[in-house]
Amino acid sequence: MSLVEMVMPKMGESIIEATILKWLKKPGDLIKKDESVLEVATDKVDTEVPTMVAGTLAQILFNEGDVVAIGKPIAMIETGDVSSVQLPSSPVVNKVEVVSTSPEKVIAVVSEKSSSDRFYSPLVMNIAKQEKISMVELDAIIGTGREERVTKNDIIAFVKNKKNAPVISVEPIVEQKEATVEILGKAVFVSKPAVSMSGVKEIIEMDRMRKMIADRMLDSKRISPHVTSFVEADVTNMMMWRNKMKKEFMEKEGDALTVTPIFIEALAKALKDFPMVNASVDGDRILVKKDINIGMAVALSNGNLIVPVIKNADQLNMIGLTKRVNDLVKRARVNALTADEVTGGTYTMSNVGTFGNLMGTPIIVQPQIAIMAFGVAQKKPVVIETSEGDSIGIRHMMFLSHSYDHRVVDGALGGMFVRKVADYLEDFDVTRGLY
Numbered sequence: 001m002s003l004v005e006m007v008m009p010k011m012g013e014s015i016i017e018a019t020i021l022k023w024l025k026k027p028g029d030l031i032k033k034d035e036s037v038l039e040v041a042t043d044k045v046d047t048e049v050p051t052m053v054a055g056t057l058a059q060i061l062f063n064e065g066d067v068v069a070i071g072k073p074i075a076m077i078e079t080g081d082v083s084s085v086q087l088p089s090s091p092v093v094n095k096v097e098v099v100s101t102s103p104e105k106v107i108a109v110v111s112e113k114s115s116s117d118r119f120y121s122p123l124v125m126n127i128a129k130q131e132k133i134s135m136v137e138l139d140a141i142i143g144t145g146r147e148e149r150v151t152k153n154d155i156i157a158f159v160k161n162k163k164n165a166p167v168i169s170v171e172p173i174v175e176q177k178e179a180t181v182e183i184l185g186k187a188v189f190v191s192k193p194a195v196s197m198s199g200v201k202e203i204i205e206m207d208r209m210r211k212m213i214a215d216r217m218l219d220s221k222r223i224s225p226h227v228t229s230f231v232e233a234d235v236t237n238m239m240m241w242r243n244k245m246k247k248e249f250m251e252k253e254g255d256a257l258t259v260t261p262i263f264i265e266a267l268a269k270a271l272k273d274f275p276m277v278n279a280s281v282d283g284d285r286i287l288v289k290k291d292i293n294i295g296m297a298v299a300l301s302n303g304n305l306i307v308p309v310i311k312n313a314d315q316l317n318m319i320g321l322t323k324r325v326n327d328l329v330k331r332a333r334v335n336a337l338t339a340d341e342v343t344g345g346t347y348t349m350s351n352v353g354t355f356g357n358l359m360g361t362p363i364i365v366q367p368q369i370a371i372m373a374f375g376v377a378q379k380k381p382v383v384i385e386t387s388e389g390d391s392i393g394i395r396h397m398m399f400l401s402h403s404y405d406h407r408v409v410d411g412a413l414g415g416m417f418v419r420k421v422a423d424y425l426e427d428f429d430v431t432r433g434l435y
Contacts, residue, residue: 011339055079065153233422261321266424295345359399
């Protein structure tokens with residue numbers, strides 16, 4: 001018999017670590033090749049990790065909640081001759097002694113070990129930022145992860161205990177009193193907020209994905225000066241072709257033909273025409289991308305959003321785009337996307353028409369520099385210009401909203417780009433086939 005290391009796999013560019021959410025197997029369990037062993041979370045997506053070999057799970061090297069670097073061993077699988085394997089030592093934790101827990105004062109004495117060089121994962125730092133936890137407080141948290149790291153469970157428990165800590169009772173809205181917290185010999189006075197009298201009936205805590213979305217949206221508005229240009233397009237030809245071909249597509253390909261792949265096809269063509277829109281910003285540098293990778297916002301049943309990416313969208317025909325779009329949407333809604341499938345986007349689109357919306361002002365996905373929203377296609381009476389004169393006709397009209405980063409894209413480029421996308425949709429060839 002032999003022991004094989006199971007390592008934390010690479011799950012997309014820029015991802016350097018992952019948090020173990022749940023072990024699906026326990027030591028002693030038989031594992032088939034490609035069978036899922038654990039669930040992990042990155043700052044992009046939650047996913048299951050399969051094993052590359054068959055055997056018996058001999059040892060789990062990290063606990064649930066631990067943050068593990070990509071490429072680091074996380075378990076040992078027994079498959080052949082047993083060889084000498086060095087097992088990880090038990091973690092050493094800091095010691096915190098609570099001297100007093102009276103309502104007026106909480107005094108905590110922390111071990112003198114310096115934590116100035118202590119490592120915190122992006123997930124832990126993100127939670128600390130959201131919960132307004134200072135670095136002094138963070139350094140005082142007992143780390144139960146490898147090498148005394150603070151895990152997600154550690155900081156969540158700290159936040160919970162902090163919220164449940166005794167406070168000074170005060171009269172609503174009349175005054176604020178102060179509680180004293182003494183950490184590492186320094187007294188910090190914290191004002192207790194006034195009690196709300198607004199009559200709120202329900203308080204809903206944001207889940208991990210909603211907090212992540214909130215942070216990214218705030219960061220994007222802070223980083224990029226957003227400008228939005230609008231165009232109304234006559235998409236009658238596009239809608240006629242789609243309505244004509246959707247039955248044939250279902251019969252031949254076994255898939256639904258929606259308007260989303262048509263939008264992506266038009267975007268891919270326009271990005272080739274205006275490559276400066278297919279770019280990102282790195283400090284004072286503009287990085288123009290050669291690949292055209294288009295992300296599409298997908299609404300989940302819990303109200304959150306996720307943005308899977310169609311890689312090299314310009315190289316796929318309508319059948320390829322449709323199958324790729326449908327596959328990603330289906331798996332997004334059952335939390336079955338891989339981290340690589342939600343990274344690497346160079347431009348993003350959102351089909352707000354799905355919800356009956358006329359238009360929107362979408363927020364840019366960083367570090368991209370633009371995003372487009374497609375509204376609902378509505379039948380309207382419009383003026384039709386012909387060589388014989390003008391007439392009134394019923395046409396399918398749709399608004400396109402193009403938000404772009406004004407540091408890179410000026411109004412002329414931003415306006416021309418959305419107009420070009422509208423042109424591709426308006427000039428759609430109603431005689432084209434599926435193949």
